[in-house]
Amino acid sequence: MQLITGKAKIAAVLGWPIEHSRSPLLHNFWLQRHQIDGAYIPLAVKAEDFKNVIQGMKAAGFKGCNVTIPHKEAAYQCCDIVDETAKKMGSVNTLWFTEDGKIHGTSTDGDGFVANLKDADVTLTDKKVLILGAGGAARSVAYALLQDGAQITITNRTLQRAEQLVRDLGAGQIIEWKSWIKELGQFDVLVNTTSLGMEGKDDYLFDLQHASNDLVVTDIVYVPRVTPLLKAAELKGLKTVEGLGMLLHQARLGFSKWFGINPVVDHELTEFVANSLKK
Numbered sequence: 001m002q003l004i005t006g007k008a009k010i011a012a013v014l015g016w017p018i019e020h021s022r023s024p025l026l027h028n029f030w031l032q033r034h035q036i037d038g039a040y041i042p043l044a045v046k047a048e049d050f051k052n053v054i055q056g057m058k059a060a061g062f063k064g065c066n067v068t069i070p071h072k073e074a075a076y077q078c079c080d081i082v083d084e085t086a087k088k089m090g091s092v093n094t095l096w097f098t099e100d101g102k103i104h105g106t107s108t109d110g111d112g113f114v115a116n117l118k119d120a121d122v123t124l125t126d127k128k129v130l131i132l133g134a135g136g137a138a139r140s141v142a143y144a145l146l147q148d149g150a151q152i153t154i155t156n157r158t159l160q161r162a163e164q165l166v167r168d169l170g171a172g173q174i175i176e177w178k179s180w181i182k183e184l185g186q187f188d189v190l191v192n193t194t195s196l197g198m199e200g201k202d203d204y205l206f207d208l209q210h211a212s213n214d215l216v217v218t219d220i221v222y223v224p225r226v227t228p229l230l231k232a233a234e235l236k237g238l239k240t241v242e243g244l245g246m247l248l249h250q251a252r253l254g255f256s257k258w259f260g261i262n263p264v265v266d267h268e269l270t271e272f273v274a275n276s277l278k279k
């Protein structure tokens with residue numbers, strides 16, 4: 001058993017609610033693997049208490065934290081130093097406190113998304129990528145894809161949201177939601193960033209009849225692990241990449257900032273977290 005001493009490094013994840021978060025499981029898995037004197041705890045924090053809690057954590061010597069819904073924009077406002085990615089997102093999911101008293105923040109979802117595809121040997125430079133959705137996750141995914149040299153097209157049920165995203169990114173094409181199925185043949189990669197296919201959500205028919213045989217299909221939804229979109233792609237014999245890897249990869253930067261080790265995403269960790277999703 002790993003012991004926590006008086007010198008332990010402490011980090012946390014803040015959200016409201018927070019019970020569903022898998023982040024404590026995965027960070028504590030890495031802490032144990034590397035025999036680090038530290039802990040990563042879930043904190044249920046209401047929106048109105050968020051700023052006070054951040055200041056309290058800093059005063060109490062926490063190394064930093066992850067933030068999830070509904071705190072990502074408020075966390076951005078709390079930061080003293082943010083990078084270009086955070087500025088483009090207007091939100092952060094990872095904070096770290098440095099000895100000079102500064103709060104640093106970034107958004108790691110986009111890098112996690114790209115790292116997950118690279119793990120599956122999918123290259124993105126000059127690839128034509130169709131993104132389903134224009135919500136918060138789509139923003140991170142689209143920005144990371146552009147950074148990696150992909151050509152992006154966005155389609156979203158609410159057209160104005162796709163238009164706003166393309167304006168904010170300063171790049172990308174748009175197609176209407178009702179047209180994406182018949183336009184699919186021109187794309188190399190299809191990514192679902194909508195909540196469609198999530199356990200407990202409405203059914204939706206992901207029709208891939210016009211896909212080319214080389215299309216790579218990925219979903220950022222990871223509950224269930226094999227989503228309806230991924231099932232449809234498997235039935236057509238297409239290459240698929242699950243969303244769980246994105247969750248695992250996006251966690252790596254925070255862990256390295258707080259605990260001083262660059263952790264890896266491997267089969268053992270993936271199965272450990274995947275098993276927790278079944279319960």
Ligand SMILES: NC(=O)c1ccc[n+]([C@@H]2O[C@H](COP(=O)([O-])OP(=O)(O)OC[C@H]3O[C@@H](n4cnc5c(N)ncnc54)[C@H](OP(=O)(O)O)[C@@H]3O)[C@@H](O)[C@H]2O)c1
Nearest residue numbers: 133134135136137138157158161193194195220243246247
């Ligand atoms: N793997 C990971 O690490 C990871 C990270 C972040 C998020 N996620 C997952 O990504 C999903 C989206 O998260 P988010 O934060 O981007 O949510 P969000 O900001 O609320 O955006 C939701 C998106 O889904 C679309 N949508 C919802 N219901 C729809 C329907 N019935 N038909 C068509 N489109 C619909 C919305 O379209 P409208 O604009 O028309 O409403 C919007 O584009 C969630 O399932 C989340 O769990 C995974």
